[in-house]
Amino acid sequence: MAALQLSLAVAPADSPPPAGPPAAPPEQVGHAPAMPELWLGVHLPQPDPALLQRLGVLAQRFTPRVSLEPPDGLVLEVQGSLALFGGAARLYRAFRAGCHAAGAAPVLTLAPTPLAALVAGRSGVSFKVLDSQHLVSAVSTLPLAALRWPPQVLQRLSRLGVYRVGQALRLPRAGFARRFGKETLQMLDQLVARDADLRPLFTVPERFRAKRQFVREREHHGEILQALQPLLRRLAEFLEARQCGITRITCRLRHRNQVHTDCVVRLAQPEAAAARFMEWFAERLGKMALPGPVRSLELRSGELLSRAPVPESLWRPGEHGGGGESGLLSGSLELIERLRMRLGEGAVHGLACEDSHCPEGASRPVSPVAPDFQRDASARPVTRQPARPLWLLEEPQQLREQEGWPQLAGPLRLRHGPERIESHWWEAHGIARDYYHATDGHGIAVWVFRERRPPHRWFLHGLAG
Amino acid sequence: MKTVLARLLEHPGIWRGRSFTRLDTLSSGFPELDARLAGGGWPKVGLVEILATHLGSGELRLLLPLLATVTQRPQARWCTWIAPPLNPYAPALAARGVNLARMLVVRAAKGPQRAPEWATEQALISGACDVVLTWITDPLRPRIVRRLQLATQRGRTLAFLLRPWSSRVAQEHSPALLRLGIEPRNGGVCLSILKSRGGTMGQWWMALDGAQAQAGG
Numbered sequence: 001m002a003a004l005q006l007s008l009a010v011a012p013a014d015s016p017p018p019a020g021p022p023a024a025p026p027e028q029v030g031h032a033p034a035m036p037e038l039w040l041g042v043h044l045p046q047p048d049p050a051l052l053q054r055l056g057v058l059a060q061r062f063t064p065r066v067s068l069e070p071p072d073g074l075v076l077e078v079q080g081s082l083a084l085f086g087g088a089a090r091l092y093r094a095f096r097a098g099c100h101a102a103g104a105a106p107v108l109t110l111a112p113t114p115l116a117a118l119v120a121g122r123s124g125v126s127f128k129v130l131d132s133q134h135l136v137s138a139v140s141t142l143p144l145a146a147l148r149w150p151p152q153v154l155q156r157l158s159r160l161g162v163y164r165v166g167q168a169l170r171l172p173r174a175g176f177a178r179r180f181g182k183e184t185l186q187m188l189d190q191l192v193a194r195d196a197d198l199r200p201l202f203t204v205p206e207r208f209r210a211k212r213q214f215v216r217e218r219e220h221h222g223e224i225l226q227a228l229q230p231l232l233r234r235l236a237e238f239l240e241a242r243q244c245g246i247t248r249i250t251c252r253l254r255h256r257n258q259v260h261t262d263c264v265v266r267l268a269q270p271e272a273a274a275a276r277f278m279e280w281f282a283e284r285l286g287k288m289a290l291p292g293p294v295r296s297l298e299l300r301s302g303e304l305l306s307r308a309p310v311p312e313s314l315w316r317p318g319e320h321g322g323g324g325e326s327g328l329l330s331g332s333l334e335l336i337e338r339l340r341m342r343l344g345e346g347a348v349h350g351l352a353c354e355d356s357h358c359p360e361g362a363s364r365p366v367s368p369v370a371p372d373f374q375r376d377a378s379a380r381p382v383t384r385q386p387a388r389p390l391w392l393l394e395e396p397q398q399l400r401e402q403e404g405w406p407q408l409a410g411p412l413r414l415r416h417g418p419e420r421i422e423s424h425w426w427e428a429h430g431i432a433r434d435y436y437h438a439t440d441g442h443g444i445a446v447w448v449f450r451e452r453r454p455p456h457r458w459f460l461h462g463l464a465g
Numbered sequence: 466m467k468t469v470l471a472r473l474l475e476h477p478g479i480w481r482g483r484s485f486t487r488l489d490t491l492s493s494g495f496p497e498l499d500a501r502l503a504g505g506g507w508p509k510v511g512l513v514e515i516l517a518t519h520l521g522s523g524e525l526r527l528l529l530p531l532l533a534t535v536t537q538r539p540q541a542r543w544c545t546w547i548a549p550p551l552n553p554y555a556p557a558l559a560a561r562g563v564n565l566a567r568m569l570v571v572r573a574a575k576g577p578q579r580a581p582e583w584a585t586e587q588a589l590i591s592g593a594c595d596v597v598l599t600w601i602t603d604p605l606r607p608r609i610v611r612r613l614q615l616a617t618q619r620g621r622t623l624a625f626l627l628r629p630w631s632s633r634v635a636q637e638h639s640p641a642l643l644r645l646g647i648e649p650r651n652g653g654v655c656l657s658i659l660k661s662r663g664g665t666m667g668q669w670w671m672a673l674d675g676a677q678a679q680a681g682g
Contacts, residue, residue, distance in 0.1 A: 331593040332543060338587055339571055343580060347572045351555045351565050363555035368543075368569055388557035390525045391550075443649035444521045462554065465525030 038079040038088065038130060040095060041109040041117025047071035051104055056202045058098050062091065067114070067199035073121065075114040075199070088130055111135065114199060115147075115191045119165075122146040136192050140166025147187060153180050165191065208238050208246075208301035217256075217293035221285050224253065224294055228281055229274075231299045236274035239304070245270025248302030251281065255292040263288060269333055270307040283341045336368055358423055358431060359461065363392065386419050387437070389447040389462030396459035399448065406458035410441025412448060422452075437464070491623075494530025497671050498656065502643070503664030507531055510621050511642035512614040516630035516659070520550055522647050523654040524627055526673045528598070533562035535595045545569040545588045547599040548581040569594075575603055582609055589616035589624055597624045604634075611640040635659060 040062075042055060048071070055074055059066040062085070065077035078091055085091035088110060099106055107124055111117035112132040116139050120127030123146040129138045142165045145154060157180070162168050168176070168188060177185040189195035210231045218224050228251065239245055247270055251263045265280045339348045349365035356362045399406040406412045417436030424430065432452035440446050445464030451457050490506035492499055499505050507513065517524045536544050544567050546553060559565055571588070573580035585599045605628070617624050628634060630646050644660035653672040658664065 331591055335543070335588060335591040335593040336569070338591070339584055343571065343573055343584065349570050349572075351553060351558070351568045351570060353555045353559050353565065363552065365570065385556065385560065388554055388560065390529070390554055390557045391521060392552045392554040394552060439652070442519050443651070444519050445523070445649070446521070463521030463551065465521055465523070465529075 036079060036132065037077055037112055038082070039075050039111055039114045039117040040078050040092065041107075041111060041114070041121040041127075042074040042076075042099070043107040043109070043118065043121030043124075044072040044104065045106070051102070054102055055099065055104060055106070057204050058102060059095075059202075060204055061098070062095060064201070066202045068202045069118055073118050074202075075117050077114070088128075092128075111138075113191060113193045114197050115187065116193075119146040119191065122148075132193050136166075136169065139191055140164060140169065144168055147191070149180075149184060149187070153184060156180070206242070206304055208235050208304075209299070210234055211296065211298045213296045214294065217295055219290075219293045221282075224297070225278070225282055225285060227297055228299070229278060231297065232277045232281070233274045235277065235299060235301060236272055239272035239301075239307075242304060243307065244304040245272045245307030246301045246304060247271070249277065249280075250300045250302075252298040252300070253290065253294045254296045254298070255290070255294060259291055261288065261290055267337060270305040272307055279338075280341060357421065359388070359392065359421065359435075387416075389445075390465030391463040393461055393463075396449070396461045399458040399460055401458060406448060406450075408440035408446065408448075408460060412438045412440055412446070412458075414438045415445075418450075420452075421449075433459075435461070491531060491534065493527070494534070495527070495671060495673075497669065498527075501658060501661075501665060501667055501669075503661055507623060508642055509623060510617055512610065512617050512624045512626065512640075514610070514626045514628060514639055514641040514644040516628050516634060516644070516646045518630045518646075518648045520629075522649045523673050524647050527647065527654070527656075528625065529558075529561050529563070532558075532596060533564075536564035536567040537562065538595075541567045542593055542595040543567060543569045543588075544596045545571060545594045545598070547571045547584045547588065547597065548573045548575065548601070549598075550600050550602075567595075575601070582613070585613060585624065585626075586616050588620075589613060589622050590619045592620040592622070594620065594622050597622055598627060599624065600627045602629055607638050607640055614640050614642070 040059075042059075044051060044055075052068055052070060052072070052074055056066055056068055059074060059076040063076050063078050063081050065080075066074065067076075068074055078085075078088070082088055082091060085094060092108060092110065096108055099108075107121045109117045109120040109127040111120060111127060111129050112135050116129070116135060117127070119139070119142050123142050125142070127138065129135055144157060144163055144165060144167075147165075157163070157168065162171065165188075169192065173185060176188075186195055190197040212227060212231055214227065218227060235249070247267045249265045251265075253261045253263065255261070263281065263284050265277070265284055267280070271277065336348050348368065350368040352364055352366045354362050354364045399408055399412070401407065402411070414436045415438055417438075418434035419436075420434055422430070422432045433449040434452060435447060435449045438446050438448050446460055447462035447464065448458060448460050451459070489509040490502070490504035491509055492506045493502065515524050515527075532544055535541060541564065544563075546569070549570060553568075553570060555565055558568070571584050573584045575581060581599055581601055582605075585597055588594050588597045605626075610626070613624060613626070616622075626641070630648070635646065639660055641660065642662050643664070644658070646657035646659050648655045648657075650670060653670055655668065655670050657668040658666050660666075
């Protein structure tokens with residue numbers, strides 16, 4: 001089949017015009033008559049890419065040759081499936097029933113060429129042409145607008161009084177090609193099966209799914225993990241063969257009485273190594289309480305994502321510049337992932353400065369940035385601001401006072417200050433503080449403040465570190 | 466004569482008792498400290514224990530020049546802070562040259578799970594960190610310290626364990642490469658080298674440089 005399509009593809013597009021109505025010219029021998037095609041066209045009244053995708057999956061049940069015509073069209077070649085479904089009429093009805101079940105009411109057409117099926121669907125007419133001999137007469141009445149040519153082409157044709165496909169087919173070929181472009185003529189040829197129409201095939205996104213039934217029920221995490229291992233290894237082989245990775249795996253553990261537990265692992269970057277999967281599942285499963293013994297396991301992958309294989313390096317990262325940038329990058333993210341898996345999502349964060357007058361607001365946790373090795377690290381704003389402590393307390397801690405003087409393991413000794421920090425007057429819970437660098441009784445450098453408003457309490461707010 | 470001798474001693478074929486290992490080091494930013502450390506600075510790979518009498522004795526300011534140098538490098542790996550007792554304050558770190566984009570803070574509660582120790586080992590063996598700082602207040606068995614020391618070799622990482630300085634901790638055997646005690650005194654710090662593989666022991670007073678002294682130290 002593929003070889004045939006190839007030979008069709010190289011057939012000259014601008015062959016001399018056929019003498020009469022479509023008596024097959026000699027250079028098209030081996031074309032349509034040798035392998036008749038029948039296309040089922042699907043036209044959605046409203047463009048809906050998601051629905052189109054679903055119908056594409058549905059169409060895969062009828063034939064492997066499905067191609068999408070976004071945003072509202074779909075064609076499938078059904079000649080090879082006619083015998084299986086018991087004829088064109090039955091296949092047509094079966095497909096229509098499938099569409100209705102999917103909640104769609106598209107216009108369905110049958111034609112020997114995909115373009116004819118699409119164009120007929122767009123013009124909304126009932127169009128069931130099974131035989132290529134009747135094709136030209138059937139398409140002649142279709143409006144040219146349904147071919148979706150550029151507006152200026154259609155406008156110029158309308159000035160000539162040409163509105164229908166039949167009228168365009170009667171125009172001299174050479175002149176038509178010169179005035180409206182070779183592509184336009186080629187589309188006309190494809191419409192009436194004078195030229196090959198090769199379309200990219202729609203393929204259903206691949207997923208991995210594997211199941212394992214136990215002879216006896218398993219209770220312990222260790223046993224379950226052990227049973228999971230061969231499945232994960234198969235998953236890794238599956239991914240390796242496709243040079244893909246996944247970011248989401250679900251393991252469904254089935255118990256008695258139709259009860260099941262889902263163990264979902266999400267990764268920050270596409271992964272394909274069995275050992276890595278195993279590690280994540282060990283981590284996840286270890287934390288889960290299972291409602292009962294497990295009877296079977298089912299592993300399902302999420303969407304397959306393309307994954308650039310990480311070049312292996314002889315040296316470890318950090319050793320003679322080993323690891324390389326990609327290795328360094330993946331290692332950095334992997335560490336974050338591993339820590340988050342055990343300690344929780346919020347437990348790992350980066351730090352950033354915030355433009356805030358209030359000391360508490362000037363530092364905030366951010367999600368760690370993936371290292372950008374190209375960027376020069378030294379490009380950072382240099383701000384001249386009064387010295388700040390390296391540690392800040394979550395909440396200022398009130399200091400005990402003795403004879404009006406703040407105490408922290410003995411009387412505080414103020415060394416520098418005050419630095420006055422005030423928020424804007426319109427802020428409801430504004431601050432008005434005098435900050436001092438001080439030393440406590442142990443000799444530790446601290447950052448304290450005194451409220452400017454009564455009752456003028458003293459607070460510890462930071463440690464110099 | 467002296468220079469000739471010094472040059473002779475630099476010959477890689479000559480090993481002296483004091484420097485039986487050739488250490489790859491990074492300057493600490495404090496000349497007094499560099500002079501006393503084996504190899505003239507912090508080791509690039511290995512475990513260093515810092516025992517502080519109190520939190521905020523100056524242990525962080527002591528490490529700051531190193532953190533600034535390391536995070537500013539073009540191919541810098543993470544500088545990971547594990548189980549910090551308080552919030553690291555970003556403006557102060559940025560003002561002293563630490564590249565915040567390379568900072569990673571890991572919150573790990575202490576407890577029977579030993580989360581800080583686990584996170585430290587993961588960070589060390591991942592090879593994704595240049596420096597790992599871990600605050601551990603619980604008693605640590607030498608076996609764990611030994612394990613972490615080995616992990617630093619695997620990931621080519623420098624790890625600092627920051628622990629409270631009690632007499633019991635000071636007594637115990639440490640598999641770390643270097644063990645420092647730090648105590649605030651007279652606006653500066655009193656540093657003691659309690660153990661140094663290939664270096665000398667000693668105790669001295671040191672100021673934590675001018676700008677930082679102004680910050681309240």
